[in-house]
Amino acid sequence: MTDAFEPEIVAFCCHYCAYTAADMAGSKRISYPPNVKIIRVPCTGKVDAIHIMRAFEKGADGVYVAGCLEGDCHFKTGNIRAAHRVRRVQALLEEIGMEGGRVEMITMSAGMGERFAQTAREFTEKIRALGPSPIRDAIRQSGRRAAG
Amino acid sequence: MNAALLLADQGHRVYLVEREARLGGIAATVRTTLEGDDVGRYMSDLVETVQSHQKIQVLTQAIIVDHKGMPGRFTTGIQTGPRMHYMQVEHGVTILATGALANRPAQYLLGEDDRVLTQLDMDAKIEDDPESIRSMKQVVMIQCVGSREPGNPNCSRICCQSAIKNALRMKALNPDMQIYVLNRDIRTYGFQEDYYREARKQGVQFIRYEPDRRPAVRALENGLVVDAYDDILGCRLEISADAVVLSTGLIADDETTEDLSMLFHVPRSDDSYFLEDHIKLRPTDMSVRGFFLAGTAHAPKSIRESIAHGQSAAGRAMTMLAKHWINLGAAVARVDGAKCAACLICVRACPYNVPFINAEGYSEIDPAKCHGCGICAADCPARAIQLMQYEDDQILAKLDGLFERMN
Structure with a gap:
């Protein structure tokens, strides 16, 4: 394995906006970095802190929650709840000594294929600049220890 | 209206909610299609049939004020008539066919000089005032005005065919007339290509321009002058014209789609049209169950395509209305x-x-x-x-x- 750092990013996308925007990016043939792995949820309000934390626990370098524009949530207020929850997870990450910026809330409308691809690129670059998550390093080391 | 008629003919009660005082939208102002269909007659027949249909209630000057419920059982509040009388309608499905607007950007002296027209104006002029067409010697058409550019990036889809339609009609009235069509591309898709060939055969000149070298229109005392750059000849052209016809196409009705998307929680595309659930697999259904989409509220379309889309919406809506039971999603x-x-x-x-x-x-x-x-x-x-x-x-x-x- 080469040592070039490729960030692992999980994007929780709501079915009605961000996931459709990702679809739109696909139909418009707009490419976005393969670092971003999408998990579809019905609404960003469904994304629990435990889901985000599990992603980090498993070795994700960054996580973002992508939902509808404020006021456009299909379920009225799910995206606002998600934004609150993301802020709480940011505080939790800071508390355990990680950068809060590794998790972010992003909003877009269903038609914004270009914005979806652009945020995927920006977030990937941001995480690349932050470097690998300390948990990921720890996982790899413990893996080596187990193998050795 | 076509969707309403199809559903009503199959025995379902239809409420047709129209914002204006009359039905028909832009189609009511169009006279003929490229293929030569008499749109005026078709529309007046359609409006007549819809208005006299026992199962259709037409609500004009109406606005939607509130909405609740679930697929198969929606309740929508509507204010209607000059008095803004409030009523509630219970309905199983909703078809959005709010149309689009005829674009009229203030470019190339449109609105300043009455010799500069849109294709829609020209369509009416050919029918109402053929004498004025017979007296014209040269006409210039400019394509892609106000579309395929920042602000309205989509192709309006109908302009190439309406330009060729009007060019052929003018040629029929006045075979000696010289017509120049300044275009970025000509997209007469499908069998419309035959009409494009016919126009070329009759001597209509098609000249390409690039968006960074747009033509310009100048008004002189005794006529208009269009300055253009011909890519193939590699030189500047100065064409004098008795009239300049702009292909301005359609633009999304931003205000209406914004209001309705907030009320119904349905998504819109980047350029303010309503967004279908899937561009290829579900082109008529919306992502919200029980909502269907027809006509130019979805994207610019020709009249024939809008009718087909309306029929498709009626078909999809029937799949819900025909059942006595609705299977709800299991994601609860x-x-x-x-x-x-x-x-x-x-x-x-x-x-x-x-x-x-x-x-x-x-x-x-x-x-x-x-x-x-x-x-x-x-x-x-x-x-x-x-x-x-x-x-x-x-x-x-x-x-x-x-x-x-x-x-």
Whole structure:
């Protein structure tokens, strides 16, 4: 394995906006970095802190929650709840000594294929600049220890 | 209207909600199509049939004010008539056919000089005032005015055919007339290509221009002058013209689609048209169940295509209306009564006020009322609520699978 750092990013996308925007990016043939792995949820309000934390626990370098524009949530207020929850997870990450910026809330409308691809690129670059998550390093080391 | 008629003919009651005082939209102002269909006659017949249909109630000068319910049982509040009388309508499905607007950008002296017209103006002029066409010697048409550019990036789809339609009609009235069509590309798709060939055969000149070297229109005392750059000849042209016809196409009715998308929670595309659920697989259904889309509210379309889209919307709507039962999605929240502490968090969190504490003392969620957002499941401190199809186990398993190769 080469040592070039490729960030692992999980994007929780709501079915009605961000996931459709990702679809739109696909139909418009707009490419976005393969670092971003999408998990579809019905609404960003469904994304629990435990889901985000599990992603980090498993070795994700960054996580973002992508939902509808404020006021456009299909379920009225799910995206606002998600934004609150993301802020709480940011505080939790800071508390355990990680950068809060590794998790972010992003909003877009269903038609914004270009914005979806652009945020995927920006977030990937941001995480690349932050470097690998300390948990990921720890996982790899413990893996080596187990193998050795 | 076509969708309404099809559904009404199959025995369903239809409320046709029209914002204007009359039915028909832009189509009511169009005289003929490229293929030579008499649009005026078709529209007046259609309006007549719709208005006299026993199963159709036409509400004009109407605006939508509120909306609630679920697929198969919506309730929408409408204010209608000059007095803005409020009424509520119960309905099983909703078809959005709000149309688009004829674009009229202030370019190339449109609105300043009355010798500069749009294709829609010219369409009417050819029919109403053929003498003026016979007296013209040279006419210049400019394509892609106000579309395929920042602000309205989509192709309006109808302009190439309406330009060729009007060019052929003018040629029929006045065969000696010289017509120049300044274009970026000509897209007369399908069998319309035959008309494009016919126009070339009759001597209509098609000249390409690049967006960074747009033509310019100057008004002189005795006529108009169009300055253009011909890519093929590699030189500047100065064409004098008795009239300049701009192909301005359609633009989304931003205000209407914004209002309705807020009320119905349906998505819009970047350029303010309504967005279908899937560009190829579900072009008529919207992402919200029970909502269908027809005509130019979705994207610019020709009249024939709009009618086909309306028929398609009626067909899709029938699949819901014809059934006595509606299968609701299985993605609903379910409460584990043994874990529930009746803390009321779900009761407060639900955007639709579905959960309640039942007689046994735990939270209950009616699967028919649940919209399946999962907000309660994420908020429940006892993890007593799971959203079917998106259970915590499933999401965590997805994460495990994603990082399997790393661990």
